[in-house]
Every structure is written in C-alpha cells, then in structure tokens.
Amino acid sequence: MATGAASTPHRRFSVGLTGGIGCGKTTVANMFAALGAAVVDTDEIAHSLTAPHGAAMPAILDEFGAGFATPEGALDRAAMRALVFSDSTARHRLEAILHPRIRDAAYAAAAIATGPYLIFVVPLLIESGTWSERVDRILAIDCPEQVQVARVMARNGMSEQQVRAIMATQVTRAERLAAADDVVVNEGGLDALGPQIASLHAKYLGFSERMSRLPLEHL
Ligand SMILES: CC(C)(COP(=O)(O)OP(=O)(O)OC[C@H]1O[C@@H](n2cnc3c(N)ncnc32)[C@H](O)[C@@H]1O)[C@@H](O)C(=O)NCCC(=O)NCCS
Ligand SMILES: Nc1ncnc2c1ncn2[C@@H]1O[C@H](COP(=O)(O)OP(=O)(O)OP(=O)(O)O)[C@@H](O)[C@H]1O
Incomplete structure (x- = not known):
C-alpha cells in the first residue's frame, strides 16, 4: 500500500x-x-430499528411487554409516545435501548455514504x-x-x-x-x-x- x-x-x-x-x-x-x-438521519434509523421485526424490537418488548407491538411486529408508536412523554423514567428506559443502536447504525451508514x-x-x-x-x-x-x-x-x-x-x-x-x-x-x-x-x-x-x-x- x-x-x-x-x-x-x-x-x-x-x-x-x-x-x-x-x-x-x-x-x-x-x-x-x-x-x-451525504445525509444520515437518526430519526429514520430509529424508525427502521422499530419497524416490523426491527433489530431493537426484541429488547423493547422484553423491557415494556408484548403489548407495545403491533400485529405486524412493529413498535406501537402511539402507545409508546403516550407512555414516554408522560413518564420520564420510561423514556430513559426506551432511550437506553435505542440510542446506542441508533449511534452504531448511524456511524455504519456514514462509513458508506457518498458525498463531500x-x-x-x-x-x-x-x-x-x-x-x-x-x-x-x-x-x-x-x-x-x-x-x-x-x-x-x-x-x-x-x-x-x-x-x-x-x-x-x-x-x-x-x-x-x-x-x-x-x-x-x-x-x-x-x-x-x-x-x-x-x-x-x-x-x-x-x-x-x-x-x-x-x-x-x-x-
Ligand atoms: C416515542 C416514539 C415511539 C414516538 O414515535 P413517533 O412516530 O410519534 O415520533 P418520531 O419517532 O417520528 O419522532 C418525532 C420527533 O419526536 C421527538 N422525539 C422522539 N424521541 C424523543 C425523545 N426520546 N426525547 C425527546 N424528543 C423526542 C423528536 O423531535 C423527533 O424528531 C419515538 O419517538 C421513539 O422511539 N423515541 C425514542 C428514540 C429517540 O430518542 N428518537 C429521537 C432521537 S434519534
Ligand atoms: N417552511 C415550511 N413551510 C411550510 N411547511 C413546512 C415548512 N417546513 C416544514 N414544513 C412542514 O412542517 C412539518 C414538519 O417538518 P419536518 O418533518 O421537516 O420537521 P422535523 O423537524 O423533521 O419534524 P420531527 O421533529 O417531527 O421529525 C412537515 O409537515 C413539513 O412539511
């Protein structure tokens, strides 16, 4: 080299x-x-991690219960929104699951994104x-x-x-x-x-x- x-x-x-x-x-x-x-959007990454059978879904359902899944296996966003924006402890529990995964996925996406x-x-x-x-x-x-x-x-x-x-x-x-x-x-x-x-x-x-x-x- x-x-x-x-x-x-x-x-x-x-x-x-x-x-x-x-x-x-x-x-x-x-x-x-x-x-x-080159744009890497962490909101988009958060959505894909919680899409049907998304990578964060098993951990979220372990933590919050199966009731937070839609029939398709995605995060029930309205239910989770209602919980976490009225209960800061629950929000921190959700963030503890999602934020490290979002960060890792964002760096991985950045490594292959093209643009100046x-x-x-x-x-x-x-x-x-x-x-x-x-x-x-x-x-x-x-x-x-x-x-x-x-x-x-x-x-x-x-x-x-x-x-x-x-x-x-x-x-x-x-x-x-x-x-x-x-x-x-x-x-x-x-x-x-x-x-x-x-x-x-x-x-x-x-x-x-x-x-x-x-x-x-x-x-
Ligand atoms: C609570 C959830 C399910 C609600 O989903 P919903 O479809 O209503 O919102 P969406 O994910 O599209 O977020 C929209 C906006 O809400 C605000 N928001 C989202 N999460 C948070 C949070 N943890 N704290 C403060 N604001 C937030 C942001 O302004 C974001 O742009 C979702 O926001 C979520 O999973 N949040 C935790 C992950 C996170 O922190 N995401 C934001 C940073 S990447
Ligand atoms: N200058 C503008 N004039 C009119 N509508 C706008 C303008 N900027 C944004 N909007 C609209 O406002 C809404 C919020 O915009 P956008 O989704 O870009 O914001 P965001 O900061 O990404 O939102 P979120 O925090 O919820 O992810 C959208 O419906 C968008 O079309």
Whole structure:
C-alpha cells in the first residue's frame, strides 16, 4: 500500500443538524441531500430499528411487554409516545435501548455514504453530549414555538398539549441557538429556505475542502 501524505486517511467534515420537533429538520436535510451532501438521519434509523421485526424490537418488548407491538411486529408508536412523554423514567428506559443502536447504525451508514461532507440529522443532538463532540459543526433549524406546535398538530393530528409535552423534554429554543454554529430560519414559506441552504452548502464545501488537505493527526 502506498504511504505518505497523499494517502493519509482523512476524516470527512461533518455537520450535526438539529432542531425541536416539527422545526423542519427533514425538509432541510432533503434540500442538502439534493445538493449532494451525504445525509444520515437518526430519526429514520430509529424508525427502521422499530419497524416490523426491527433489530431493537426484541429488547423493547422484553423491557415494556408484548403489548407495545403491533400485529405486524412493529413498535406501537402511539402507545409508546403516550407512555414516554408522560413518564420520564420510561423514556430513559426506551432511550437506553435505542440510542446506542441508533449511534452504531448511524456511524455504519456514514462509513458508506457518498458525498463531500456528512450531515447527521439528530433531534437530540444538544441533549445528548456525545453527538456534539462527534460533529465539526452544529446547524440548528429554528422556528417559533407556536409554528412548531401548529406544524406537528397539522401533520400528526396531535393536540397542542401533546406537542407541548414532547417539547418540554427537549432543550429550549434559546439553549439550542446558543449551542449552534449555524442557524436556518424556517418560520416562513419554503421559498425562504433555498438561498439559506445554498449558502450553507457552499460554506460546508469550503470546510470540507480545507479538511481534506489536513492529515488526520492535525484534525
Ligand atoms: C416515542 C416514539 C415511539 C414516538 O414515535 P413517533 O412516530 O410519534 O415520533 P418520531 O419517532 O417520528 O419522532 C418525532 C420527533 O419526536 C421527538 N422525539 C422522539 N424521541 C424523543 C425523545 N426520546 N426525547 C425527546 N424528543 C423526542 C423528536 O423531535 C423527533 O424528531 C419515538 O419517538 C421513539 O422511539 N423515541 C425514542 C428514540 C429517540 O430518542 N428518537 C429521537 C432521537 S434519534
Ligand atoms: N417552511 C415550511 N413551510 C411550510 N411547511 C413546512 C415548512 N417546513 C416544514 N414544513 C412542514 O412542517 C412539518 C414538519 O417538518 P419536518 O418533518 O421537516 O420537521 P422535523 O423537524 O423533521 O419534524 P420531527 O421533529 O417531527 O421529525 C412537515 O409537515 C413539513 O412539511
């Protein structure tokens, strides 16, 4: 195998994309993917782990009982949502099963994803310390709380109280903004997103290019 600077392995520049429930993480991530970024979405991974006969299902049913499975063998999401957003101990038990598996699957997906830089979509990035250390930059998708509530109510048919119960388990908007390096404002129509994403994509390509010139030990 060749040696020297040219063949020294390089770490890929990575962005952690986060935001409160309904702020527009998936919408924005899809726009980065359309521009060529490699996107790894931990919400999608969580869904596949809990799909019919998903890899986390045996552990979840052991912990919570067979009543939390649908007839197809998937997680009964509405039942689990009702439990974990009214009982923090149950939420921590579910997270203890899912989060390590989500992390492992996300790193595995990242290793084979193609693109000049990586975007990890992580709803609980600020809440869970390890992700902040894993990414080079934090991008928050931001919108007013009232907009979050309205979007999730419209999408999931949930009550305002149910949406606010989920929001209460997440960091506040101010805490998220304080932790972010970059912010996408998603409080208006979709048209306002395009220029913001194009400008961030150009910036991330620049970071990625600079990082690709540094050998791993200098990063
Ligand atoms: C409780 C579950 C079954 C409810 O499923 P549901 O289909 O209603 O929601 P979904 O998984 O699509 O998540 C939607 C949003 O809810 C919020 N949310 C989900 N889990 C959590 C959590 N543990 N704490 C705070 N907010 C959460 C996030 O904003 C997320 O984007 C599900 O959210 C779940 O399995 N959560 C535990 C895994 C997890 O922590 N996922 C989020 C980080 S990857
Ligand atoms: N700028 C916008 N204008 C109108 N609707 C929007 C806008 N951004 C997002 N939405 C809608 O709001 C809802 C939430 O958006 P999205 O799913 O992208 O958010 P999310 O942060 O990924 O949500 P979750 O936290 O629940 O996973 C979706 O129905 C989406 O189509």
